[in-house]
Amino acid sequence: MTKTAESIWSNCLKIIKDIVDWQPYKTWFEPIKAVELKGNVLLIQVPSQFFFEYLEEHYVTLLAKTLKRELGKEARLEYRIMVDSGSNGHNGTMDVPAGNMKMYNNNEMDFPLIINSPVKNPFVIPGLKKMQIDPQLNATYTFDSFIEGDCNRVARRAGKTVAEKPGANSFNPLVIYGGVGLGKTHLAQAIGNEVKRLHPNKVVLYVSSEKFINQFQDHSRNNAINDFIHFYQLIDVLIIDDVQFFSRAERSQDAFFAIFNHLHQSGKQLVLTSDKPPKDLDGMQERLLSRFRWGLSADLQIPDYETRIEILERKMKNDGLDMPKEVVKYVAYNISTNVRELEGALISLLAQSSLNKREIDLELAKKVLRNFVKTSSKEITIDAIQKMVCEYFDVPYDKLLQKTRKREIVQARQITMYLAKAFTKNSLKTIGEHFGGRDHTTVIHSCQTVKDLMDTDSLFRENVMELTQKVQLAAM
Numbered sequence: 001m002t003k004t005a006e007s008i009w010s011n012c013l014k015i016i017k018d019i020v021d022w023q024p025y026k027t028w029f030e031p032i033k034a035v036e037l038k039g040n041v042l043l044i045q046v047p048s049q050f051f052f053e054y055l056e057e058h059y060v061t062l063l064a065k066t067l068k069r070e071l072g073k074e075a076r077l078e079y080r081i082m083v084d085s086g087s088n089g090h091n092g093t094m095d096v097p098a099g100n101m102k103m104y105n106n107n108e109m110d111f112p113l114i115i116n117s118p119v120k121n122p123f124v125i126p127g128l129k130k131m132q133i134d135p136q137l138n139a140t141y142t143f144d145s146f147i148e149g150d151c152n153r154v155a156r157r158a159g160k161t162v163a164e165k166p167g168a169n170s171f172n173p174l175v176i177y178g179g180v181g182l183g184k185t186h187l188a189q190a191i192g193n194e195v196k197r198l199h200p201n202k203v204v205l206y207v208s209s210e211k212f213i214n215q216f217q218d219h220s221r222n223n224a225i226n227d228f229i230h231f232y233q234l235i236d237v238l239i240i241d242d243v244q245f246f247s248r249a250e251r252s253q254d255a256f257f258a259i260f261n262h263l264h265q266s267g268k269q270l271v272l273t274s275d276k277p278p279k280d281l282d283g284m285q286e287r288l289l290s291r292f293r294w295g296l297s298a299d300l301q302i303p304d305y306e307t308r309i310e311i312l313e314r315k316m317k318n319d320g321l322d323m324p325k326e327v328v329k330y331v332a333y334n335i336s337t338n339v340r341e342l343e344g345a346l347i348s349l350l351a352q353s354s355l356n357k358r359e360i361d362l363e364l365a366k367k368v369l370r371n372f373v374k375t376s377s378k379e380i381t382i383d384a385i386q387k388m389v390c391e392y393f394d395v396p397y398d399k400l401l402q403k404t405r406k407r408e409i410v411q412a413r414q415i416t417m418y419l420a421k422a423f424t425k426n427s428l429k430t431i432g433e434h435f436g437g438r439d440h441t442t443v444i445h446s447c448q449t450v451k452d453l454m455d456t457d458s459l460f461r462e463n464v465m466e467l468t469q470k471v472q473l474a475a476m
């Protein structure tokens, strides 16, 4: 029988249908039309640029293997992409070779594009029933590399719970929010990586809201919104980064609403990040905001001095680097804006050391940081912290030093000790002396009590976080 484009494609579809699940088959393979067969090159037509990219990204291996079965090992695939003529002046279609198909002539490179796929070869998995998608995760963003401190304890622990039991916990959705460079993406990705580690069969997808909106707009142009929504409804753990950008995209919010409802009702997990608390997300539909409140919103704050040291040390350890402790302390002390800047300072320091072929020492650190950020001009004192706390809680200064056992005073005193330990270089003994001659063990006990209370009492935690920021500002 003569081979035609249709017959070849129809044979390919028979194989593909046995391998992929029904829904992705309908979404990603049924809309494809066989156009032309020229020797060993099959031209297929796909409805959009997005569709083409999606196939290339997720199904290129499957397509290549299938086609090679039908047309031999020299087989090649070309796409004809339906183009929106209104937006770019093309005449309705554009032909593109499957850029990666040539790789498949080399048997050793059978699956170069399915990254993080738990399934090595879709052809040997009997009755494969899960959608194969690249979860778009960066393997370096793990819980292990995400240092825990008072600034992120609640969010990090909630993230772990979600990863252990996705969809089957009360943190659904989990909304992680916080300022620039404080680790929202890292933590959200860590959840995805942990889910894949603990539950390899779960379908995880990380996507930025911007990408989601672009995909939606592509599908909308191609009258394929239902396909778009159906695709997202197949995911077990959907992680959407920077949801604040939805505020500019009313119609994408409608699609997200449909996806959210379906996933939530089916016991699937949603993880969202935002640069502000959900209640401050202007331009977001109320029905979405009310759904965000169903789960848990956890914030990320600026890490305190000790956590900043730990972050720097872990980063250096991971990269096999070393530098004197006093330099680490100097960097941590002077950069208290966010973690990205902290990492930036470390990189600048290493670069300067390697360019100038000189050891990293305090002198070099001072020079580099001078150009990098405004270093702390003032060393914050215990007295200054005491005054700030007294003002904040409206507690008389002398009461802080006396032996009063009144709860408000005791807590204010404990918080002051905690902040003094985090933000000054004084020893525990000196800190104790500033509180009417208390013992260093009292300071240790106070710091521990503050940490414990921050885990259990959200109002207390908010107070400490606000005071932390005030102290950090005063030290700049």
Ligand SMILES: Nc1ncnc2c1ncn2[C@@H]1O[C@H](COP(=O)(O)OP(=O)(O)OP(=O)(O)O)[C@@H](O)[C@H]1O
Pocket (backbone or CB within 6 Å): 145, 146, 147, 148, 152, 178, 179, 180, 181, 182, 183, 184, 185, 186, 187, 275, 311, 339, 340, 343
């Ligand atoms: N607790 C932490 N432990 C270790 N590394 C951290 C921690 N928090 C943040 N980082 C690192 O800081 C950098 C910035 O983090 P990330 O990109 O996740 O921030 P973000 O809050 O998503 O920022 P943006 O608001 O700009 O999107 C990353 O390299 C991340 O690994």
